Every structure is written in C-alpha cells, then in structure tokens.
Amino acid sequence: MDSMISLTIDNREVEVKRGASVLEAAQSVGVYIPTLCYHPSLEPFGACRLCVVEIEKMRGFPTSCTTPVAEGMVVHTDTPQLQQLRRSILELILTEHPQTCLTCPKNLNCELQRVAQYIGLNEISLPQLYKELPVKEDNPFFYRDYNLCILCGRCVRVCQEIRGVGAVAFTYRGSQALIGTAFDLPLLQAGCQFCGACIDVCPTGALIERSRRGWQALPERSVLTTCPYCGVGCQLRLEIKKGRIIGVTPELEAVVNQGQACVKGRFGIAEPIHHPDRLTTPLVRRNGKLEEATWEEAISQVAQRFTEIKERYGPDSLGAFSSSRCTNEENYLVQKLARTCFGTNNVDNCARI
C-alpha cells in the first residue's frame, strides 16, 4: 500500500501511515522517546526538544515530534549523544522546578518524573532557581502553581486549539516567560469555561484540582463510565478511594469526547453524589409530614395504594414518568411496570421538557 511508509527505528522495522511523525511511529511499536511539550491531542510544537533523535543521512538532531516519516528512514532514539543532549535540557528544566515531589499531588503520576527516570541525572550543576510566585487560587476549581510550570505550552495550546477559548497564554518572553491570563485577570473574568482540559494535559503539578491537593490524591481504582449530564455521552473515568469519588478524568481513548469534558462532567459529579442531602432511606407521609420508613413498608404501601386505585378507577387512572436521566434498563422497566402492573400506556419521559 503506498499510503504506508516503512522505516527502521532502533533496528526494528516499522510500518506507519504516510504523514505520521517519527515520534508517532516509535510510539506505535512501543519505543519510548521522552517528551514534555508533545500531546496526542495537540499539534506538534517542537519546543521542549527532549524528543530529539538521530536519523541516518540527516544532519543534526531533529525533534521527532515535528519530523514526518519517510520511506527507508533509519532512526536511532537512544544514543549516548542524544542522552547527553537530553540530560542538559532536563537539567535546565530542573534547575527551575522545585524538588518538592513528596508533597506534590502529581507525585508518581507525573510526566516530568517519568522523563527524569528515563534520562537519569547525576547532579544538577547549575544553581537552583525558585520563582517564588504566589499560587493562584482565583477560581473555585483548580490551583495554578506556576513555580512548577516548565513552559511546555500544552495548557495554552489545548485551550486555544481544542477548546477555542484562549483564556491562558504565554505572557512575557525569554527568561521572564510565564503562563497567565490577559492583564493577569482572574480566570473567571478571562473567559475560562472551567473545562479542566489544561489540567489534564499539564505534565507537572502546576495545574491541580482543588479536590486533589496533597498526598491523599492517588486513587485506589478507576471506573470508566458515561457522563450523567447531557446527551453527548462523554466517557469519564471516575477515580475512587475509600468508596468515594475523588476525581474525574475524561477518557482520551473514547471516540465521543477524546479526552474532553465540560465543567459539569469534570467538576460537577463528586460533590452532589456524596452530598449530605442525598436521600438514603424511603420516606412516607404520616400526618402530613414525610418521615423515614423501611424499604418493606414503603414498597408495600406503594403497591397497595396503586392496586387500590387501579381496582377502583381502572388502569388508566395510573401513570408513570420515567426519566431521560435514568439508564435504558431502568426506563425499560418503568414502561414495563406501567404496561404490565398498572395496565396502562400512560407512561412518558422528560424528553419534551
């Protein structure tokens, strides 16, 4: 097939679609190349330069994220020279990145740590710089601690490229470079929609949900499910610890949302589900007041009263409203209940509302 290209990466034969980058080709066969500014949802940026490779018959050290594959290419991803180059880049990054991993919510789940693990570092010879920036707490959903920021620009790009919002941008240049909002406005006034996309792509702990701050933040397990809010059907991963939802991450692999969600799915799930107002026992009206009752009592009252009404006034005096917030299986059972037990077609859902 002429739309496929064959090349060699670290002595392995690789076949990929024309137009893929060398980085994507390597990833497709499980060859790890360290990256920090690259993200599968975003256009290649070529800024962090960690993904440099050597390509035979090509000069210098091209960045694999921006180099398209070509027929017969021979690529090396792990040579002493490359490792040395990467080590110097990483060293530069780490002189500006506080080594406070043990108290960082991203600990053990951090792309910067992963990259450092792969490259290895003997010492940091440059003096450590600390930016001493105040942590921004200007919105109710997440913190922005730009002391941890490595200026990969992923947040800026996801906000612009994917969300079409552009709430955050590079401000200043050179050694003064920083991520921020226009005129340093609070996010709320900068047009932010609190979709959380920037948090999901940030490779460091710079952007962190309020709910995740501190070390309790690693979930025990996660469950993939469908968002309960609108009908787009975003796939979300609920992260669970001790029987509670502690975080929600949109699923990158899902065809429907490809790693995106809105503020409701991203930040609006855990709190209402675990809210103290949740009803946990049946209530029955006694002397005009709703009072707690057992399941047995409540169910038998329901069955008895519905049966009485049906016998007295006929089946069409009963009705059921099902819900477009309930599952298919629940909706199926409600209409079955209405048509079999009640004996009426008076059943509807809130689709018209």
Place this chain on the structure above:
Amino acid sequence: MADPRKTELADVADIWLNLWPGSNVALLNGMMQAIIKEGLENKAFIAQRTENFDELNKADYPPEMVSKITRVPAEKIVEAALLYARAAKAMIIYGLGITHHTTGTDGVMSLGNLALLTGNIGRRSTGVMPMRGQSNVQGACDMGALPNMYLGYQPISDSEVRTKFEKAWGLSLPQKPGLTSCEMIETMQQGKIKGLYILGEDPCQTDPDTDKVRRSLESLDFLVVQELFLTETTNYADVVLPAASFAECNGTFTSGERRIQRVRKAIAPLCGKENWQTICLIAQAMGYPMSYSNPAEIMDEISSLAPIFGGVSFKRLEGNGLQWPCPTPGHPGTEIMYTEKFSRPNGLAKFNQVDHKPSAEQPDDRYPLILTTGRRREHYDSGSMTRRCQGILQVWPEEKIEISPMDAQELDIIDGEEVVVRSRRGKVKVKVRVTDKSPRGVAFMAFHYQDALTNLLTNPALDPIAKTPEYKVCAICVEKIPQEAKEVVRK
C-alpha cells in the same frame, strides 16, 4: 448560527441570524426559497431520493417578507442560505430552540426539508442532528417510555407487535394509547389520573406553568417520587423512594448519536438498592413476576424484543459502544443512517411544506416583553445536582433575568436591581442582568434555581403533534419594585 440571543456561538459564527423568537419556520422557508432561486437545490438527490418537491417549490417566502417576520436583514438570510447550499458537506445541529415551540414539529420538518433540498443527508458530516440535553433522552424514548410506542419505536397500535410483547411479558396489554406527561398533568385536576409514579423528574420545577403543575399533583390520590434529593416535586409525594445515582448503577445510556454506551457502577448505592431493583420490587409487590439478576439480563430482554437492538449485549458494548440500528450479534452498528434509503415504505423522503405560524402568546400592552428560557452551561436542568457543587455555584450563584440595555433604560432599571417579573400565570422576584446578549424586547431566564422558579411564568401551550411546551416564547412584564416597598422588605 441562528439564535435570538447573542450567545457565545454568535461570537464565533461567520453569520449570526438574530431571528425573532418564534420565527424559525419562516427563516428556514426563506433560506430554502433563496437556494431554489439561485438554482442551488440538489436536483439529482431530489429526483432520486425524495418526493413531493413541487409542494415546497410552490411555497412563497421571498426574503423581504421573511425579513419582516424574522427581523433579520434579507441579505443575511440569503447569504446564510447560499453558504449552506454551496458547502460540499453541511450539517444542521439544533437544540430546544427549535422544538420548544407550539410550532416545534414544523420547525424540525423545515430543517428536514432544508437538508433534503441540498442533499445534505446520508453522508458523513451531513444530516440533521438534535443536541440532546440529558444523558439518556435518546434512550428513554428508544426504550418505549412513551405513551404510543413500545421499545424500539414499535407502535402499540400494531396488533402483531402487541402480541409479541404480550407473549414476552405474559399477559394481555392495554390497546388504548396513553397520555404524555404534560397531558397527564393537564387531566389530573379533572380526576382522570389518580396515582402517579415519578422516577427522577421534577415537574414542579421544570414543567411549564408551575402553579398548575402543583395544583395537579396536589389533586392526586397517591404520588410516589423516586429521587436523589428532596425536590419541589417531593413536596407533593406520599412516598419518596431514594434513588441510586449513575455512579451507583450498572446500565447503559444512549447518546444523541444513537451510541449505546456503558454506565458502570463505581460505588455501592448509598440507599442500598440500584434503581432497577427497586422497580422490580414494586412490580413483585403488585403481583407481577419481574426479576433479573443484573442489568445485562435486562439488556438481553431488550435486544430480544426490538429488531434495532437485536445485536446489542453488554459484552459487545465494551470499547466505544454500539450505534443502533444493530440488528444482529455480528452487526457493527450504524454510524450513518439513510445512506441509501429512508425509513418510509417506498424508501423516499417526503418534503412536507409547512407555513409560519405565530407563537401561542404574543406580547401586548400589559405584557410587552417576550421571555425565552433555556439553560446555562454550568448548570443542569432543575439544578438539584449542580446547585450542590460549590464551584459551580460560585460561577452562577443565582438566577438573573437578562434584558437588553434599551429595555433596562426604558424601565429605569439598573444591572443587579431586583424586579418582579409577571406573566399571565405567575410572578417571580429576581435580579436583573443588563446585557446585549438579549435583543430589545426579549428577556431570558434559566430554570435552575428553586428561589426563582422561572416556570411559574412559562406558557403550557403544546405543540399539537409532539406535545412539547412553548418554553421559548411567553409574554411578560418586568416591574420595578418601588423604593418604599424595598424598604419595607428590608425591615
């Protein structure tokens, strides 16, 4: 982008058609006329795949006349029409702004006409797509939670279909079509409905004309509400059953693109029971043997009874789910519908020319403004979940009626001032947001808050076919609260 309000989409749109509320059909007819006049209709598609084009062709909606009804400049209507018609692929995406009218069905039919006229249907990136406001609007209808349809849109009036369900469910089934939820509410006060079971719905907050809904529910002999929280509606319940949230249940939702996807239990149900179990308990207590060991078994029953779900099972839903129709276990699901044939006996799509009709309630001297209602991105419907999220509450702490700077000036009202909003059905006290999102003469409110029940105001007039209420147009007046009255309130 067509919307009476200057929404965020208006900001990014190439052309924003700022039409007057209730003039959708006129606008669409005007666009179609412009396309025909330029000879841009898809003649081959019309000849091969449609019928009744002549009727549409005869309609008379010159841009100038349409401009009078819609208040959109004629050139803009023509420009938008030609942009759509000239695109190699064009898709129509619509929401409740089309359907929440007494002419909602007409609006949807007009969209269909427009897509057929240009052959923009049955191919990738074309078609007519409703945005579904709730996670399982699609599925709730698919499952036959409708008064005239069984599962999979099999009509209850078809005796063969009914016999199939009678056999499967083991008893004879009622033949008379039922009532829609709005019709049930409508007839409660006449004593036609005496007992009602509501699962996960809050009509006292979300249905039009709240006062009437309350009186109707009050008139019931027996009301059971199953809910996550106490709501406006549980006030009228005789029994409240706790519901399990989506995170506490196994099951499936069907998205707006007909994609059936898994809902997976992440934590144990706080109330001890998944909702399907509760429904089974009620059925059993009423003497009907409804029992399953898990929701996968319910899905197996569903797929055995509806051809469009014949190939669906929990096992096959791993990954990215399945888009129905999926008739057999080996079928990959259907991404694009109507690629070769439409679902009518002769396989052809039919143009249904519809004419503009005014909304049921028009502004007058007493109620000079139009109120159009909707949702805010951060909130969800009755708000029972999103109002319990601190962050979201900080973004939208309270309801405000949005009116235009011109209207505010005429009414001598400033941003943030509290006013009384009145319609023929009720009144609501609410603060004002002065914004150019609202055109002059049109106010906007959402319905997410219990302390400003917007639906006290809305008009319960229904679309004659779909029975959808006219949430998008009712007549109101905005009254300034006199200074003395405010002081009394303060004391």
